[in-house]
Amino acid sequence: MRDAKVFVSYSNRDAAVAEKIAHALQGVQAPRKWKTFLDRKDIGAGEDIRKSLYANLETSDAILVVAASPDAVSNSWVSYEIGMAEGLNKPIIVLTSNRYSPSDFREDFKSFPIITFDPEEPEGVAQEIAGRLTSLAARK
Numbered sequence: 001m002r003d004a005k006v007f008v009s010y011s012n013r014d015a016a017v018a019e020k021i022a023h024a025l026q027g028v029q030a031p032r033k034w035k036t037f038l039d040r041k042d043i044g045a046g047e048d049i050r051k052s053l054y055a056n057l058e059t060s061d062a063i064l065v066v067a068a069s070p071d072a073v074s075n076s077w078v079s080y081e082i083g084m085a086e087g088l089n090k091p092i093i094v095l096t097s098n099r100y101s102p103s104d105f106r107e108d109f110k111s112f113p114i115i116t117f118d119p120e121e122p123e124g125v126a127q128e129i130a131g132r133l134t135s136l137a138a139r140k
Contacts, residue, residue: 002030003033003034003035003060004032004033004034004035004061004062005034005035005036005037005059005060005061006022006025006035006036006037006061006063006129006133007036007037007056007057007060007062007063007064007081007085007090008021008022008036008037008038008050008063008064008066009063009064009066009077009078009081009085010038010065010066010067010072010078010124011067011071011072011073011075011077011078012075013068013069013071013072013075014067014068014069014072017066017068017119017122018038019038019068019091019127020122021066021095021117021122021123021129022036022060022064023036023125024051024122024123024124024126024128025064025126025129027126028126028127028129028130032134033128034111034117034133036064036122037056037086037121038128040113042056044100045127051127053080053081053084054067054084056124057081057084057085057088057090058088059087060090060094061090061091061133062090062091062092062125062136063081063082063085063091063092063093064092064093064095064129064133065078065081065082065092065093065094065109065112066095067094067095067096067097067105067109068095068096068097068119069097069099069111070100070104070105070106072086073094073106073109075108078104079125091133091136092112092113093112093113093115093129093132093133093136094109094112094113094115095103095114095116095117095125095129096112096114096115096116096117097116097117097119098116098119099119099120100115100116101117102114113136115129115132
């Protein structure tokens with residue numbers, strides 16, 4: 001089975017948590033090996049941001065939105081990336097901090113599968129993410 005690529009979308013406020021989650025997901029090996037693309041972090045200097053985002057979303061198997069707080073989901077880049085992912089029919093999973101209730105988030109986020117995680121131990125959610133992404137891929 002080929003490696004799976006996951007596009008990780010996050011606001012600057014959640015960058016450290018997103019990086020830890022992405023790194024942990026890369027360590028999950030079964031049933032697939034996971035590669036991650038950390039949106040703005042993995043775009044090279046001088047690259048056209050929108051073209052690079054689109055190209056990486058297009059080649060991703062899914063998008064993972066790290067929204068550690070309700071404020072993070074109002075980030076314009078996160079909204080832009082979600083809109084592109086929806087246009088490309090990519091599965092979207094939203095990660096929310098266990099410090100908030102899903103009802104604290106924007107109404108449109110509630111339509112996506114949500115995984116709650118502990119921001120003090122973001123690595124702990126990697127196995128659950130892998131399982132959900134595998135399940136979503138199987139439904140395609």
